[in-house]
Amino acid sequence: MPSAPRTLFEKVWQRHEVVPETAAAPAVLYVDLHLVHEVTSPQAFTVLRERSLPVRRADLTLATLDHSTPTLTAQVFGGAPIAIESAARQVHEIERNCAEFGVELLGLRSAERGIVHIIGPELGLTQPGKTVVCGDSHTSTHGALGALAFGIGTTEVGHVLATQCLLQRKPRTLAVNVAGKLRPGVTAKDLILAIIGRLGVSGGAGHVIEYRGATIRALDMDERMTVCNMSIEAGARAGMIAPDETTYAYLAGRPRAPRGADWERSLAAWRELPGEPGARFDRELAIDADETEPMITWGTNPGMSVAVGSPIPAAGDALFERALAYMGFTAGQPIKDQPVNVVFVGSCTNARLSDLRSAAGLLRGRRIARGLTMLVVPGSQQVKRQAEAEGLDRVFLDAGAEWRESGCSMCIGMNGDVVARGQYAVSTSNRNFEGRQGSGARTLLASPLTAAASAVRGRVTDPRELL
Amino acid sequence: MQAFTTLTARTAVLAADNVDTDQIIPARFLTTTARTGLGAHLFADWRYDPAGRPRPEFVLNRPEAAGCGILVSGGNFGCGSSREHAPWALLDYGFRAVISTGIADIFRNNSLKNGLLPVIVDAATGAWLIAHPGIELTLDVPSTTLTLPEGRVVSFPLEPFARHCLQNGVDELGYLLGHRAAIGTFETRR
Ligand code: SF4
Numbered sequence: 001m002p003s004a005p006r007t008l009f010e011k012v013w014q015r016h017e018v019v020p021e022t023a024a025a026p027a028v029l030y031v032d033l034h035l036v037h038e039v040t041s042p043q044a045f046t047v048l049r050e051r052s053l054p055v056r057r058a059d060l061t062l063a064t065l066d067h068s069t070p071t072l073t074a075q076v077f078g079g080a081p082i083a084i085e086s087a088a089r090q091v092h093e094i095e096r097n098c099a100e101f102g103v104e105l106l107g108l109r110s111a112e113r114g115i116v117h118i119i120g121p122e123l124g125l126t127q128p129g130k131t132v133v134c135g136d137s138h139t140s141t142h143g144a145l146g147a148l149a150f151g152i153g154t155t156e157v158g159h160v161l162a163t164q165c166l167l168q169r170k171p172r173t174l175a176v177n178v179a180g181k182l183r184p185g186v187t188a189k190d191l192i193l194a195i196i197g198r199l200g201v202s203g204g205a206g207h208v209i210e211y212r213g214a215t216i217r218a219l220d221m222d223e224r225m226t227v228c229n230m231s232i233e234a235g236a237r238a239g240m241i242a243p244d245e246t247t248y249a250y251l252a253g254r255p256r257a258p259r260g261a262d263w264e265r266s267l268a269a270w271r272e273l274p275g276e277p278g279a280r281f282d283r284e285l286a287i288d289a290d291e292t293e294p295m296i297t298w299g300t301n302p303g304m305s306v307a308v309g310s311p312i313p314a315a316g317d318a319l320f321e322r323a324l325a326y327m328g329f330t331a332g333q334p335i336k337d338q339p340v341n342v343v344f345v346g347s348c349t350n351a352r353l354s355d356l357r358s359a360a361g362l363l364r365g366r367r368i369a370r371g372l373t374m375l376v377v378p379g380s381q382q383v384k385r386q387a388e389a390e391g392l393d394r395v396f397l398d399a400g401a402e403w404r405e406s407g408c409s410m411c412i413g414m415n416g417d418v419v420a421r422g423q424y425a426v427s428t429s430n431r432n433f434e435g436r437q438g439s440g441a442r443t444l445l446a447s448p449l450t451a452a453a454s455a456v457r458g459r460v461t462d463p464r465e466l467l
Numbered sequence: 468m469q470a471f472t473t474l475t476a477r478t479a480v481l482a483a484d485n486v487d488t489d490q491i492i493p494a495r496f497l498t499t500t501a502r503t504g505l506g507a508h509l510f511a512d513w514r515y516d517p518a519g520r521p522r523p524e525f526v527l528n529r530p531e532a533a534g535c536g537i538l539v540s541g542g543n544f545g546c547g548s549s550r551e552h553a554p555w556a557l558l559d560y561g562f563r564a565v566i567s568t569g570i571a572d573i574f575r576n577n578s579l580k581n582g583l584l585p586v587i588v589d590a591a592t593g594a595w596l597i598a599h600p601g602i603e604l605t606l607d608v609p610s611t612t613l614t615l616p617e618g619r620v621v622s623f624p625l626e627p628f629a630r631h632c633l634q635n636g637v638d639e640l641g642y643l644l645g646h647r648a649a650i651g652t653f654e655t656r657r
Pocket residue numbers: 066067115116117136138347348349407408411412429430
C-alpha cells in the first residue's frame with residue numbers, strides 16, 4: 001500500500017525518530033543542531049557535572065552570548081566591566097562550562113557572536129530538514145529554512161547535551177496559507193502580527209505551523225525568519241517554510257554550509273523535503289496578504305494589534321480592560337499619533353541586515369524627534385560589520401540614534417538596556433508583555449519601517465506617510 | 468525528581484488569562500546560575516510596588532494565601548518565554564500544582580520535568596475554581612483526578628508517560644540514557 005502523502009513536518013519528524021512514539025511513551029527524537037546561550041544553560045551543565053556525564057555530541061552543539069550580554073562597546077570590547085554583576089557571572093559560567101565540556105563558544109569578543117537565532121542561519125548551520133533546538137522559545141525562527149526547530153526548557157537542554165535526544169510527543173499540524181501581495185510599506189512583521197491577531201495567542205497551541213502560499217514563496221529569507229520567529233506568539237511549537245531556490249541561494253557559500261560534493265548531496269536531499277501534493281494538515285487557515293496593513297500592538301500580548309491607522313477596539317473583556325489600564329490607553333482611541341519615548345530596532349525578529357536597511361532607508365536625511373531615544377542593535381556582529389560597510393551606522397548616528405554591539409538588548413531588558421517605567425516604546429521585537437522591556441515599560445510592537453517613521457515624528461506613524 | 472502521587476492543599480486564585488512567564492518571573496532575575504531562591508521573585512512586578520513594598524491587594528500578599536499549594540489561573544497559563552525559571556520559581560515559593568483551562572506547551576513540559584503538576588480543566592470547572600478561592604482540593608496523579616470539597620470528582624488529562632514519571636519520581640534523563648544503544652545505532656545508520 002503506498003503511504004499517505006506527507007507534509008514537510010512529517011518528513012522531518014520521521015527522519016529523526018530514534019524510537020517512535022507509542023501510547024505508553026513519547027518518541028526519542030534526534031537533534032541535529034543544539035544552540036546554547038548563557039541564560040538557560042548553567043543549570044543544565046550543573047546536572048551533567050553532578051552525574052559525571054560528558055556532552056555526547058559537542059560537534060553538534062554551539063554556544064553564544066546574547067541575552068544578558070551588554071551592548072555597550074566599552075563593556076564588550078573596551079575593557080570596562082560588565083555593569084550587571086550577576087550577568088558578568090553568567091558570562092564567566094558559560095565560558096567555564098564550554099571550556100570544560102569541549103563545546104564551541106562564540107564568546108564576547110568573537111566576530112561571529114550574535115543573537116542565537118540570527119547566527120544559526122547566518123553561519124549556514126541551520127539547514128533544511130534538520131532538527132534544531134535551543135533553550136529559547138524563538139528557536140521557531142530556524143524553521144524558515146525548512147528545519148524543525150523549537151524551544152526547550154533547561155532540563156531538556158541537559159537531555160540534549162547528554163544524549164543528543166529529546167522525549168517528544170508528535171505535535172499536530174496547522175497550514176497557514178497566505179495568498180496575495182504585500183503592498184509597499186507593508187512588511188513580513190505586519191503579516192505575522194496580522195496572522196497572530198487572527199489565530200490568537202493560544203490558537204497555535206500543540207501545533208507546528210507550516211506557512212505556505214504565493215506570498216510566502218515571494219518573501220526573502222530574512223522576511224521568512226521574521227514570520228517563523230513569531231510562531232510561538234500564537235502558542236505554536238514551531239513554524240516552518242518549505243525550502244526552495246530562495247533557501248538554497250541563501251545557504252550557498254555560508255561559512256558552515258556544506259561545500260563541493262557535500263553541497264550537491266545535501267541539495268538533492270533538501271529538494272525531497274517539501275510536502276507532497278494532497279498531504280493533509282490537522283487544521284488550515286487562509287490569510288489574504290493584499291488586505292494587510294502596517295500593524296502595531298496596543299495591548300500586552302502580541303495578539304492585541306490593529307492597523308496603524310485604525311483605533312484601538314471600543315470594548316472587550318476583563319483582559320482587554322487590564323491591558324488598556326497597563327498601557328494607559330482608552331478604549332476606541334486612535335493609536336496613530338500616540339507620543340513615543342523610545343524606539344528600539346533590534347531582536348531576533350527584526351535585526352538582520354535587511355531590517356536595518358529598511359529602517360535606515362526611511363531615516364536617511366532625517367532626524368529623530370527631540371527628546372526621543374532610539375537604539376539600533378544589530379542581530380549579530382556580522383550584521384553589524386555589513387551594515388557599517390554600507391554606511392548604515394552613519395545614517396542611524398546622523399539621525400540621532402544609538403548604534404550598539406549585537407545582543408538581545410531591549411527586547412528582554414536584562415542586560416542594562418531597559419525602557420523606563422511608564423514610557424512608550426515602539427519596538428521591532430516580539431513581546432509586549434507587561435514589564436518585558438523593563439518594569440512598567442509599555443511596548444508597541446511594529447515593523448522596522450513603522451519604528452523608524454515613529455522615531456522621526458515622535459509619535460506612532462504610518463510609514464507610508466514618509467516613504 | 469521528587470515523586471508526586473497525591474496532594475491535598477488550598478488554592479490561591481490569579482484570575483487573569485494569558486499569564487506569561489515574564490510575569491511569573493521577570494527577566495531581570497534570570498541572571499542566576501542556580502535553580503533555587505527564585506520564589507522570592509515570583510510574580511515580582513505584581514507582588515511588589517516599584518519601591519519593593521508588597522502590594523496588599525495582590526493575591527499572594529493576602530494573609531489567606533499563606534500556605535496555599537495550588538495556583539488556579541485563567542486560560543493559556545505560562546505562555547511566552549521557555550524559561551524553566553518559571554516552574555522553579557513557583558515550586559520554590561511553595562506551589563506544587565497549577566490549574567487552568569489551558570497551559571502553554573513549553574511551560575507544561577518544564578513543569579512536568581520538575582514535579583510541578585499542570586492540571587487542565589474544562590471551562591465550567593475552571594470558572595468554579597476561580598470563583599471559590601482558598602478551597603481545599605485533592606489532586607491525585609495515579610487516577611488523574613481532582614476532588615472538589617463537596618466531593619465532586621473531575622478527571623484531568625495527563626499522558627501515561629508523564630503520569631508514570633511523576634508518580635514514580637522517574638528522571639527522564641535516566642530513561643533517555645537507557646536508549647544509548649539505539650541512539651548510537653541511529654547515528655551510525657544515517
Ligand atoms: S532577541 Fe529577544 S526574543 Fe530573541 S532570543 Fe533575544 S531575548 Fe529572546
